[in-house]
Amino acid sequence: MSSISKTSYLKSTQSGFTLIELITVIILLGILSSIALPRFFNTSSYKARFAVDDLRIALQLAQKTAVSSGCSTQITISSSQYLAWTDTNCGIGAPVFSTQLQHPTDSGQYQLTFPNSISITSPTLPVFVQFQPDGQILNNGAQINTVLALNINQDGTARTINLYGTTGFIE
Numbered sequence: 001m002s003s004i005s006k007t008s009y010l011k012s013t014q015s016g017f018t019l020i021e022l023i024t025v026i027i028l029l030g031i032l033s034s035i036a037l038p039r040f041f042n043t044s045s046y047k048a049r050f051a052v053d054d055l056r057i058a059l060q061l062a063q064k065t066a067v068s069s070g071c072s073t074q075i076t077i078s079s080s081q082y083l084a085w086t087d088t089n090c091g092i093g094a095p096v097f098s099t100q101l102q103h104p105t106d107s108g109q110y111q112l113t114f115p116n117s118i119s120i121t122s123p124t125l126p127v128f129v130q131f132q133p134d135g136q137i138l139n140n141g142a143q144i145n146t147v148l149a150l151n152i153n154q155d156g157t158a159r160t161i162n163l164y165g166t167t168g169f170i171e
Contacts, residue, residue: 048117048154055150056161058084058110059129059170062101066131067168073101077120077127077150084110091133121158122151135168 055077062073062084071090074097076083084101100109120127123139129148130138137144144165152159162171 044115044117045155047115051112051114051118052152052154052159052161054112055082055152056170058082058112059161059163061104061110062129063131063135063137063168063170065101066133067135070133072097072133073131075127075129077125077129079114079120079125081111081113095130117155119153120150121153123148129163131168137163137165137168139163139165 059075062075065071065086066073069086069090072087072095074085074087074095076085076097085097086099086101087095087097088099089096100111102108103110127150128140130141132138137148139148144163146165148163148165150161150163152161164170
């Protein structure tokens, strides 16, 4: 063997991970996955959040539909669901809410059944929120002069949807 090959063989160092380092990383990944993965598969809190957000969006859609079409709309909110309606008479006589508002994405009925983790704590249910063609909001047929607050309990978290009666603003 030449002196060059002996020197290079002796000076070469091996690089990589030791078995202990690899086992430590595998154990840490196992611990993290046992904590994190159940959160990804438990979708009840996501469904509850979606239901509250969908109710707010339905209220906004009903208000915009009333203004753009010139026909009153109504959201009926019960303890278990909401339904969106449009005035069948469209300004001729007293409003008759017998036609369901169509969902803008699939043209199906605009309604949602609340998950068990959702409860509306106030106002007293059922609530009939009507949107007039001028954008104003009625609650059970009465003009809202201030703010109607829909207080919702979502998995122990309080959320509020505010409806401003004279302007029709929803937040």
